[in-house]
Amino acid sequence: MAKLRTRQAISNAIRDEMVRDPRVVLLGEDVGDAAGVFKTSEGLLEEFGPSRVRDTPISEMGFLGAAVGAAATGLRPIVEIMFVEFLGVALDQLITEAAKLHYLSGGGYKVPLVIRASSGAGLGFGAQHSQTFENWMFGAPGLKLAVVSGPQTAYGLLRAAVADDNPVVLLEPRILYAEREEVETGDNAVIPLGTARRLAEGDDLTIVALGSMVKVAMAAAKVADWRADVIDLQTLIPWDSQTVLDSVRMTGRLVTVEEGPATGGWGAVVAARVATDAFAELKDPVTRITCPDVPVPFAEDLERRFLPGPDYVISQVSELLETGRSPQPWWEREGLA
């Protein structure tokens, strides 16, 4: 165990995979000499050389496409997309090529490819560099999709993603790169894709969170009057419905905490599944705590307001427990939308 920041845990995971498997290569803008704009590839160029650690042109469609072809023919590329928004210009390669090649070759070709991308708000990057976008990919069979919630999950999920024979997208909340904790490394720390993790136990409700919102949910649960089962979903494709359903059947209540617009968010899928499979066990309506349906605002106070924080989670959950009704989101309560 060592105290590591998220960005260091990522560097370590890449390093461990590159040592384990000579087919692993790292491609991305500024990943070599500069070690990545978020310093997630420190020391890798020096250790593995320019053939395996490659700076690319600012050309996501080109280098992500090249990674697809390389993965299909024998390499295991890790592609860094500096900001998840930049995936927009390469989405064809991800959704329509990478996620379909295995199927469209009758299983003849595999695409063992990892796409890492920083995501989310909180750092003052403005509307075009602060989005999450799990929902761009959630409905793309053939892909796997996981979201980092801190140093330990960054290490464990990334190791699992590289070892997987499918295209895997790993979203890394930018706001967490500097987070620090004791991190277990090595093969035992690998987190199997498709598994959620229960972080706290409680009888009053189940909180399902993802990415940056895991920390928020945990901060809320620590100080609130109610006691929650807090689940870090960790993977969205495939998502661990069993762990969520087991918990909700025990607590009778589901609250999701999501970074991203309410419309089209992952929580809607979780809510629908719970309402379908565990309707009789629900004591109160399913409640989603999300961001409003607006672009991410820049001004610091507004950006903070945009993101669900621990206080907001506490007040929404408390109201749910008191009234038995799903509380209005703050922007509706204040008549703003």
Added chain:
Amino acid sequence: MSSSLAARRRDAVRSEPMARYERMIEIRVFEDRVKELFAEGLVRGTTHTAQGQEAVALGVASVLEPTDHVVCTYRGHHHALALGLTPETVMAEIMGRRGGSMNGLGGSMHLSDPTVGLLPTMAIVGAGIPIAAGAALTAQVQETGAVAVGLFGDGAANIGAFHEGLNLAAVWRLPVIFVCENNLYGEYTPIAVSTSVTDIASRAASYDMPGVVVDGQDLDTVMGELETAVARARAGEGPTLLEMKTYRYSGHSRADEATYRPQGELEEWQQRDPIDIYGSRLTAANILEQGRGPKLLEQYRERIDEIAKMIVNAPAPEPAEMFRNVYA
């Protein structure tokens, strides 16, 4: 079983001129039959045939080693057949039947066989260009000596993936050959309306790689230019852009009668038919008996007809098939 047969068919065109000639005939009658089957309502969805472009396909299949990689497009029946896929598996795939190269899950636009190095044909214009560069990246990193060929139409020369793929390949000196099949029309639109240059090969200059305009109707010329480019790639000298001037005798896809073409243009191109050009050369070299060409055409027509009749009655894939191979 079909895979080793595909490999044998591929080896045949790599070594024997007559096999190349016959394969071009096979492609021609296959494509004609597909067009008819579509008209009869026996092929669903869409289909893009390549009558007239046979020499490009045979050039690629004849020059590459079995360990090389090919990425081509939704107009890809000719490449699949040239590389060795059997008319039975390609026809079954086009008709969505069991026994197709993807057991009917892909269709006309998605053909693949790793045993002959054919990655799934790409139905998004330009998408295969960076993917071909990536296959070459594997060869470079692992020092396998393989090359990759990325095939695309003239329409793809205006999409971002073309420019990003060529730039990346040049910057990294990847062993890849970009082959543009310029058949003069991007879907229904003539190239002059959509493209700033007359010769797409001229765009190679922007990426500091050789760009060569090639007579795509002459198989020997096609093979010669490909051999040069492949040798360059294998020697570590980087990518080449080859522009094959060719022509599709049919419209863009099944519904297109190609009424936008100027009168006489098709007939003019048919004067330089790739099968006739190669056949005459083989006759001059005493490889092909005078008058044998039409007989071969008839034989292949009968054979493809039989295959089509058999496959029309072949069973559909099982429903369980659609759940296979979503994930590795």
